[in-house]
Every structure is written in structure tokens, then in C-alpha cells.
């Protein structure tokens with residue numbers, strides 16, 4: 001069979017074998033046996049996230065609803081679409097040179113797939129806030145924060161906070177009326193922090209009111225600082241899930 | 252340092268004379284002096300016969316009062332007679348697997364052990380008897396990550412991915428007019444996930460609504476696992492916790508809905524079917 005020959009040709013050579021480790025489902029000779037199923041996990045980069053075997057009840061859609069996994073998927077999707085947007089965006093908003101806003105207009109008018117990617121980024125961001133909320137609720141109702149998972153719940157609350165901050169810092173970037181005033185409402189509240197209110201607001205805004213330096217500041221927070229911190233906490237979150245004995249339950 | 256291990260000088264000299272490097276000689280000489288000290292204390296060294304594992308386990312049980320699985324002499328397969336080099340014949344292996352499953356046979360390789368069986372699996376690290384560690388966990392009903400879990404994840408990812416793509420195809424993200432600090436829009440709202448706070452702002456001083464209440468909520472949230480000491484995870488045993496959390500979520504949800512949909516120009520109460528929807532995502 002020509003098909004068979006092609007498969008052998010592709011798989012049976014030095015380069016292919018160097019890429020796919022023994023047990024990989026893409027390697028020549030993978031068989032659907034217990035041994036190879038175990039190796040498929042063990043010899044895969046995913047072994048950092050998944051053990052060889054998982055509790056059967058964890059597979060049921062109604063246990064996790066995939067919410068944690070989907071939050072992570074949305075985070076990845078937002079990173080990819082966000083990088084695309086960065087190619088066409090300048091965080092500048094000086095009077096008369098509001099490049100940020102003009103770039104957003106150009107994005108939909110003259111960039112191939114520009115509007116689509118922006119939509120994906122926008123709706124994906126809202127969806128991620130939503131799935132993270134729901135994930136937290138499902139974890140609570142399963143009592144999945146009980147020992148030994150207490151600390152992972154705390155890590156989770158920090159992740160929730162980081163997700164909100166990511167979303168909120170992104171909200172300002174289009175530099176339209178919606179962005180400016182939504183952020184004004186939000187940051188006014190922070191100005192009421194006891195004792196340090198004015199200082200907090202000054203640091204957040206990079207000045208006394210929202211202006212070009214706020215935009216630059218929030219841009220850096222949005223595309224670099226908060227994602228960086230989030231990735232670190234995600235790593236801890238995933239690592240703890242495994243060290244705490246995998247998914248909780250069954251109830 | 253006083254408790255630095257001494258070098259057995261005799262061994263060291265001999266090894267150096269044999270042409271070993273000084274580093275190697277020192278390491279071996281240290282090991283030799285440790286061995287000597289142990290022998291003087293009457294501690295047996297070196298590999299031990301497998302029966303001793305069972306004895307050591309018995310010793311551990313009687314001294315620690317621990318329960319535990321049944322000590323099987325798997326370490327020294329006495330029944331290995333037929334197989335070459337101590338390896339099991341396929342029949343022997345099948346018999347052993349069936350025995351460890353606690354029944355005649357699982358349905359497939361990935362089916363694992365029935366959850367109801369009281370079979371335990373034991374991780375036993377054998378160190379000098381005084382330091383035996385016995386780690387036990389209940390054998391659970393498990394399946395292979397590949398293909399079972401990865402398949403589910405992949406499907407979930409495709410479903411949500413395509414949903415978003417379709418939505419993005421038909422619905423454009425909003426872009427208003429250029430930001431103008433001198434012109435407050437009639438409808439002035441935070442993003443939806445902060446609408447609960449903005450709604451609270453109607454009723455409380457900004458410091459309470461914007462700082463105190465969210466701060467307290469956050470601390471309570473983080474403290475939940477430490478406050479809730481109930482060891483059970485079953486819903487019927489934790490009615491209070493579930494009720495409290497449901498109350499919290501509902502309260503928050505209602506605030507967000509009011510703020511998002513029932514507030515309009517000047518943040519006054521509106522009915523969306525009368526004055527229109529004052530809500531932008």
C-alpha cells in the first residue's frame with residue numbers, strides 16, 4: 001500500500017525519531033497498549049501538566065466543566081491575538097497625535113483580519129473573566145479547596161485578581177470615550193484608598209488624571225508585566241494541582 | 252566541624268598507592284570509616300534478603316501501630332522457578348495482575364481498579380528498620396491521560412474556539428469616538444465585572460464601596476479554606492458553606508445585572524425596554 005510506505009518513509013528516519021520520543025503517538029511502532037499509553041504521557045512535554053493517569057470521575061464533563069482548562073486556553077488565545085494586535089498599535093495619546101485611537105481605526109479598515117483578531121481578543125477577554133469566575137464557583141461547590149488544596153485556592157484568588165487587572169488595563173488601550181470614562185470610574189475609586197489614596201492614584205495614572213502617560217503605563221502593564229506575573233502564578237497553580245494529588249474528589 | 256566524617260587513613264593511603272585520584276580516595280575512605288562505625292554499632296550493612304522486608308514491616312507495624320496492606324513477598328519471586336532470569340511468564344504475569352485487581356479481570360487495560368474494591372497500593376521505601384516509611388494511598392478508579400483526558404480537552408478547546416470565532420465574525424468589538432477628557436458621556440460605566448462595585452457606589456461612601464468592601468470580600472475569599480474546617484466535601488454535609496457562597500454570588504450577580512442593564516444616563520434607574528440598553532461590552 002502506497003499509503004503505508006509513505007508513513008514508514010516519514011516516520012522511519014533520524015530526524016523524525018529525534019523529534020518524537022519513544023512512546024509518542026507519532027513515532028513508528030506506537031501501539032494502543034497500556035505501556036504505550038503511559039509512555040505517551042510520560043515522554044511528552046505535557047507531562048509537566050498531566051500525570052500518566054487521571055481519576056475517572058475527573059473526565060466527566062460535569063465535574064470540572066473544563067473551566068480551568070478553558071480559562072487557560074483563553075489565556076493562550078489572548079496572548080496570540082494580543083501579539084498580533086501589538087504589531088499595529090502605538091500607545092501614544094498626546095493631544096492631536098492620538099495614534100492609539102487612529103491605529104484601532106486603521107486596524108479594522110486596512111489590516112487583513114485586523115477586525116476579526118481584535119474581536120477575538122475582546123470577546124475572548126470577557127469570556128476569560130467569565131470562565132475564571134465560574135471555575136472558582138465550581139471549585140467552591142466541590143469543596144475542592146479543602147486540605148491539601150487550601151493554598152492553591154489562594155493562588156487561584158490571586159489569578160482571579162490578575163485576570164481582572166489584565167482585562168481592565170486592556171480596556172483603556174483603544175483610547176475612545178468608552179475606554180477613557182470606564183477607566184475613570186474605576187480609578188476614581190482607588191483614589192479613596194485610606195491614607196495613600198492620592199499616591200495610589202498618582203502611581204496608577206502616571207499623573208493627576210488620565211492622559212498619555214497613563215496609556216503608556218497601562219500598555220506596559222497590560223502586555224508585559226501582568227501577563228508575566230500571571231504566567232508565574234499559573235505555573236504554581238498547575239504544579240500544585242499535581243502535587244496535591246491531582247483533581248479533587250470524587251465527592 | 253566536629254561531626255565531619257573522619258577519613259579512614261589506612262584505606263586512603265592504600266587507594267592513593269593504587270594510583271586512584273585523591274578525590275576518589277578521600278570519598279572512599281570516608282565511606283569506609285562510616286561503614287566501620289556502623290559495624291561497631293552492630294548495624295547490618297549492604298543488600299539484604301527479601302524476607303527481611305517482611306520482617307522489617309512487621310517490626311514497624313508493631314512499634315508504630317500502623318495498619319497497612321498485606322506484605323507480599325514480591326521482592327523475592329519464589330515462584331519464578333519456571334521463568335528464565337527471574338522474569339515472569341505471561342501466565343504468571345496475568346495471574347498476578349488479576350490478583351492485584353482484586354477480581355477476575357478488568358474490562359480493558361485502561362479501566363483500572365473498580366472504585367469499590369478495598370485494594371490499596373503501597374509505596375514502600377525500605378531503609379534501616381528504624382526509618383521505614385510507609386506511604387499508602389487508596390487505589391482509585393483511573394484512566395490513561397492519553398487518550399481519554401486529552402481527547403476531552405481537545406474537544407472542549409475546539410468547541411469554545413469555534414464559538415468565539417463565530418461570535419467574532421458577526422459581532423464587532425465596540426469603538427466609540429476619540430477619548431475626550433472634557434466631555435463626560437451620558438452613560439458612564441465601568442466594565443461589567445466592576446459594575447457590582449459601581450452599583451455599591453450608589454449606596455455607600457466611595458471609600459466603603461471602592462476599597463473597604465472589595466478588600467474585605469477578597470480577604471474573606473482567600474481565607475475561606477482556612478475558615479471552613481469541615482473536612483467533608485459532600486454537598487449534603489456543607490449546607491451552610493454552600494448557602495453562604497450562593498448568597499454571596501447571587502448578591503454580586505444582582506448588583507452586576509442592575510448596574511449593567513438597569514442604569515442609564517446619569518446612572519439613573521431605567522427599564523431597558525423603555526429607554527434602551529445602556530450597556531457596552
Ligand code: HEM
Nearest residue numbers: 064067068069071072136144152153156157159160247248
Ligand atoms: C487564570 C485563571 C485560572 C486558571 C487558568 C486555572 C486553571 C486551573 C485548572 C486547569 C485546574 C484543573 C481542574 C479544573 O479544570 O477545574 C484548576 C484547578 C483548581 N483551581 Fe484553578 N485556575 C484559575 C483560577 C482559579 C481561581 C480564581 C481559583 C479559586 C479562587 C482557583 C482554584 C483552583 C483549585 C482549588 C483547583 C483544584 C480543584 C480540584 O482539585 O478539583 N483557580 N485550575
